[in-house]
Amino acid sequence: MTAVPFIILLLAAIVGYAINIQAARAIRSGGDRLHSLEHFHGLFSLLLVVVPALTLVLIWLALQGSIVDGLVMSSLPSGVLDGLGSGQIQLIGAEIRSIAGGRIFGTPENWKLEAADRLLGYRQASGWLLVTVVTLMSLGLIFFARSKVAAEFRARQGVERITLWLMIFCAVVAIFTTVGIVAALTFETLKFFQRVPVTEFLFGLNWEPQIPIREDQIAAEGAFGAVPVFLGTIVIATVALLIAVPVGLFTAIYLNEFSPTSIRNVVKPILEILAGVPTVVYGFFAILVVAPAIRQFGQSIGVEVASNTALAAGGVMGIMLIPFISSFADDALSAVPRSLRDGALALGATRGEMMLNVLFPAAIPGIVGGILLAVSRAIGETMIVVMAAGLIARMTINPLDSVTAVTVQIVTLLIGDTSFDNPKTLAAFALGMMLFIATLVINVFALRIVRKYREIYD
Amino acid sequence: MTDITSEDSRKALCNPTTEAVRNSLSRRNRKQVLLQSFGIAAILFAMGMLFILLGSIISSGYHAFTQTHIQLEVYVDPEEIPADGLPRGGFNDVLAAAMAVHFPGIDLADRVAKRELTSILSNGAQFILRDKVVSDPSLIGQTISLSVPASDPYDQLNKGLVERDTPEQFRRIDDAAIARFDRLKELGMVSAPLNTALITNADSRFPELAGLKGALVGSFWALLVCFLISFPLGIGAAIYLEEFAPKNRYSDLIEININNLAAVPSVVFGLLALAVFIGWFGLPRSAPFVGGLTLALMTMPTIIIATRAALKAVPPSIREAALGVGASKHQVVFGHVLPLAMPGILTGTxxxxxxxxxxxxxLLLIGMNAFITSAATSPFDSATALPTQIFIWADSPERGFVSRTSAAILVLLMFLVTMNAVAIFLRSKFERKW
Amino acid sequence: MFDTPHSAIDERLSDTKIAAKKVQVFYGDTHAIKDVDINIQPRSVTAFIGPSGCGKSTFLRCLNRMNDTIDICRVEGEITIDGEDIYDPKVDPVQLRAKVGMVFQKPNPFPKSIYDNIAYGPRIHGLAKNKAELDEIVSSSLQKAGLWNEAKDRLDEPGTGLSGGQQQRLCIARAIAVNPEVILMDEPCSALDPIATAKVEELIDELRTNYTIVIVTHSMQQAARVSQRTAFFHLGILVEEGLTQDIFTNPQDKRTQDYITGRFG
Structure with a gap:
């Protein structure tokens, strides 16, 4: 059923194209000179039909589900939803939908069966309505496009104008994405701050978001002081960078100056593999290998180590960041002009001295930019910490302790049933806001440094 | 004579440098060797970690590519499974009877003994039998030969992952259970065929039944939606920015914005999807469509950046040549530049x-980590995806899920390697040097 | 420039600082330098001239083994400085380059202060025992390079902040600071304006009393102005070498004559 409007659209596009080409040919064979080539007349019709009609179909399909659901839920017999929380109402909706889909569990009440029937009816009606609307719209547009065909009609300019606007729309989607992120985060964060004071969130030292689910309990029982969460992220990111920065930089230095081409040709793709491994795999690696190894090592020297230490999460994150830093540093070193290398070598510097005294200092802005981007990755990295770090927020900077992180809290607060009126859910958005602001500032700063640096040597 | 004195004085003048260099050279070279060895150590560390990562996952994952099966001769007893009662019936009892044939000492009336006996078989065994009988009721009253998966503890035992010499109280199966299993083995009823269920089954609470079908289908839908949205949008935006956009504050803003989007943490995109797509637009939770939409927003900057690089690589002479014969800007871009840039664009995509x-x-935030035991039939059904399935399994306590997780990771990595290989192939095959 | 009596020049240029025998240079499969034999006299200026791509810069870079830094480059034949084979495996290029300094086409001061630019060579080679000695080396090098008056008040400012001509003189001062015996100059004025060029040429003329200078130049006028001897390269071959005035007034080879008179190049 979903495919029908698209098929109609496709047919309409082909028909419109063909009709306009025929019409244009007829004019030309009638002896007139066409301003635009025939296929531009065809394309004009095609775009004129497809763009508005496709937009309509997509919006319709995107909204159909929720509108139909709304209609069904509001048509339920009065009384059945009384006194139910939003989560339970959602569950009833899901049950009705699954009955409509033919998956019946147990023996549902009659009103649910009726609702499912109504749901199917609405869906069918909506489907037919859409087909009708699309057909009429396509026909109208085909006729309109046909009526435009004339010897002096600038079909090419028309086509180009439409494509230009389509491209502008594409470029603007990127803006909308940012606007969407900012709007969503701001909106939910403000709702959160209506329930929890900003100062408590930013400066509170106690994070226990285990909010009661029942309505009669008081929301304020959870504590939303995010400092220990921020601290956990900082500890883990620090561990990660302490591993990734030296290893990445020495790798880049060696590859850039000292390694034979053959080794470089082997090592670079291997580092790319390391960079392409999904983070969920790193997370599993942390719990499967690294955490037990650290624990065993701790036991062998008589130190009691938690199973989900900051060291394990941060260490694995560090491994993930090595290729990131090494490729940035390698690029930065390569961007230093050859003349500086030659200048140092001609003075009798060894290659090591040339690297440490001239190349590396000259590349520092680019390298710093790369490290900053790595910092932003480290604090935004989610899966490794979700799998390998802890859940309990502690005020500690000991990497052998279990700490939590901002992204861990966002995921754990939002996994499972979420409703948007619960401070627990909203807290995740507030944390997300902090994360977004922090990474945005670092990114803007880092990208600016990197860009400036490129300009110096270009 | 003057020549000689100046020669001497010159030698005297220059000696200090030569002398100083000679004296310090070995120390300076040692420093350089030290720097080089740090570099080599760093590379060995990175490569060693990759080796350990892959090695540990392969060594734990390959177990999941076989599955212990038990071969049974089952008498489909009409008394337990009456034809008119289908699909209900005492399938479990029939299986227990088939097992008990080989253990004369066990009384099936003893519920504990019966449970111990059938615990060797997967919980799904009765449904395999049920499906078989339902599809062909004429089997009732006959003896059929049936291969059913063994349950996880026995699967582990058969693969040697249970140490037989650990003290009994630390094992999940006791000595008697091991003895029963060994008896089956002696009778030749135990086999370990290729675990096709890993691909053909959807998720399950029982490791021996759990498969990746749901995740693969979910990932397919999500990726399809992601491609259909991000590819045209990304190319359109890139062409506009690279070829048409006037260089002013607005195009600068879009440019900065795209670079920033590429570096926004992925979890923030999850929050966007949760609040906007699910919260405000009311799209369904756990649906690959929403997942694909979210991934599309994340992939778009990558495609835009790659496309712009590919467009930039087309030399201006091509544009000038086409413009020179009277083509419009659009005709130049869509007729000449874009086709030439296509390999680069596809590689980036x-x-x-x-x-x-x-x-x-x-995907976690939009609920694609739900427990779903059937594969999605449309992008609007609830589903998991490969990486979220890995996350779910990694979180599961059963031993069998450890190797399943590793196996799922291997499947995921296989897809990634294939995709990257295609990209490298495209790049090397169609790359032009201008 | 030609006012010194012939005999005096001949006498002073009689011995050999650098001797090249049958030098061949290959870039991968390209044979860039073919069978070059040349003797370069101490404390004089020798100019290498020739059309672009004739191999004059490549040959210059053989003299302090800068070609070593290019992977695909291979040098055959023998080059000796003071009778010592510089391509002997026992010779460390670091040691050689401390003795044979080089100034490049484009001024390439390090992104450091003027002081640190000059002090870099002495520091890595350990030429100064203390700060006072280092200060002394820096000031004398700047004086020799004729940059002292312009730079003495801004030693802490970055070397990249100087004008093009000043930067090039800074690079010369940087080379002098290591106290080399030979200074190679690879088209040192090609990136400079005429006034800066004149200053650098003046400096080269002063430096030749203490250093052996080899200069590659595009400009025949420059070769005539600063050098005592001139070598003409064409297609990787050393066509002709001799006293500068002989080369310019009475070339022996047809190709040299054609080049000098502007028929090609």
């Missing part, structure tokens, strides 16, 4: 999709 395939965090 495939790499972007490979990243999207491994992306986990945003």
């Amino acid at each position: 495939i790499i972007g999709l490979a990243q999207a395939l491994g992306e986990t965090a945003p």
Whole structure:
């Protein structure tokens, strides 16, 4: 059923194209000179039909589900939803939908069966309505496009104008994405701050978001002081960078100056593999290998180590960041002009001295930019910490302790049933806001440094 | 004479440098060797870690590619399974009877003994039998030969993952259970065929039945939606920015914005999807469509950046030549520049999709980590995806899920390697040097 | 420039600082330098001239083994400085380059202060025992390079902040600071304006009393102005070498004559 409007659209596009080409040919064979080539007349019709009609179909399909659901839920017999929380109402909706889909569990009440029937009816009606609307719209547009065909009609300019606007729309989607992120985060964060004071969130030292689910309990029982969460992220990111920065930089230095081409040709793709491994795999690696190894090592020297230490999460994150830093540093070193290398070598510097005294200092802005981007990755990295770090927020900077992180809290607060009126859910958005602001500032700063640096040597 | 004195004085003048260099050279060279060895150590560390990562996952994952099966001769007893009662019937009892044939000492009336006996078989064995009988009721009253998966503890035992010499109280199966299993083995009823269920089954609470079908289908839908949205949008935006946009504040803003989007943490995109797509637009939770939409927003900057690089690489002479024969700007771009840039664009797109395939965090937030035992039939059904399935299994306590997780990771990595190989192939095959 | 009596020049240029025998240079499969034999006299200026791509810069870079830094480059034949084979495996290029300094086409001061630019060579080679000695080396090098008056008040400012001509003199001062015996100059004025060029040429003329200078130049006028001897390269071959005035007034080879008179190049 979903495919029908698209098929109609496709047919309409082909028909419109063909009709306009025929019409244009007829004019030309009638002896007139066409301003635009025939296929531009065809394309004009095609775009004129497809763009508005496709937009309509997509919006319709995107909204159909929720509108139909709304209609069904509001048509339920009065009384059945009384006194139910939003989560339970959602569950009833899901049950009705699954009955409509033919998956019946147990023996549902009659009103649910009726609702499912109504749901199917609405869906069918909506489907037919859409087909009708699309057909009429396509026909109208085909006729309109046909009526435009004339010897002096600038079909090419028309086509180009439409494509230009389509491209502008594409470029603007990127803006909308940012606007969407900012709007969503701001909106939910403000709702959160209506329930929890900003100062408590930013400066509170106690994070226990285990909010009661029942309505009669008081929301304020959870504590939303995010400092220990921020601290956990900082500890883990620090561990990660302490591993990734030296290893990445020495790798880049060696590859850039000292390694034979053959080794470089082997090592670079291997580092790319390391960079392409999904983070969920790193997370599993942390719990499967690294955490037990650290624990065993701790036991062998008589130190009691938690199973989900900051060291394990941060260490694995560090491994993930090595290729990131090494490729940035390698690029930065390569961007230093050859003349500086030659200048140092001609003075009798060894290659090591040339690297440490001239190349590396000259590349520092680019390298710093790369490290900053790595910092932003480290604090935004989610899966490794979700799998390998802890859940309990502690005020500690000991990497052998279990700490939590901002992204861990966002995921754990939002996994499972979420409703948007619960401070627990909203807290995740507030944390997300902090994360977004922090990474945005670092990114803007880092990208600016990197860009400036490129300009110096270009 | 003057020549000689000046020669001497010159030698005297220059000696200090030569002398100083000679004296310090070995120390300076040692420093350089030290620097080089740090570099080599760093590379060995990185490569060693990759080796350990892959090695540990392969060594734990390959177990999941076989599955212990028990071969049974089952008498489909009409008394337990009456034809008119289908699909209900005492399938479990029939299986227990088939097992008990080989253990004369066990009384099936003893419920504990019976449970111990059937615990060797997977919980799904009775449903396999049921499906078989339901599809062909004429089997009732006959003896059929049936191969059913063994349950996880026995699967582990058969693969040697249970140490037989650990003290009994630390094992999940006791000595008597091991003895029963060994008896089956002696009778030749135990086999370990290729675990096709890993691909053909959807998720299950029982490791021996759990498979990746649901996740694969979910990832397929999500990736398809992601491609259909991000590819045209990304190319359109890139062409506009690279070829048409006037260089002013607005195009600068779009440019900065795209670079920033590429560096926004993925979990933030998850929050966007949760609040906007699910919260405000009311799209269904756990649906690959929403997942694909989210991944598309994340992949778009990658595609835009790759496309712009590919467009930039087309030399201006091509544009000038086409413009010179009277083509319009659009005709030049769509007729000449874009086709030439296509290999580069496709390479960038495939790499972007490979990243999207491994992306986990945003999918968790939109609920694609639900426990779903059937594969999605449309992008609007609830589903999991490969990476979220890995996350779910990694979180499961059963031993069998450890190797399943590793196996799922291997499947995921296989897809990523394939996609990257295609991208590299495209790049090397169609790359032009201008 | 030609006012010194012939005999005096001949006498002073009689011995050999650098001797090249049958030098061949290959870039991968390209044979860039073919069978070059040349003797370069101490404390004089020798100019290498020739059309672009004739191999004059490549040959210059053989003299302090800068070609070593290019992977695909291979040098055959023998080059000796003071009778010592510089391509002997026992010779460390670091040691050689401390003795044979080089100034490049484009001024390439390090992104450091003027002081640190000059002090870099002495520091890595350990030429100064203390700060006072280092200060002394820096000031004398700047004086020799004729940059002292312009730079003495801004030693802490970055070397990249100087004008093009000043930067090039800074690079010369940087080379002098290591106290080399030979200074190679690879088209040192090609990136400079005429006034800066004149200053650098003046400096080269002063430096030749203490250093052996080899200069590659595009400009025949420059070769005539600063050098005592001139070598003409064409297609990787050393066509002709001799006293500068002989080369310019009475070339022996047809190709040299054609080049000098502007028929090609």
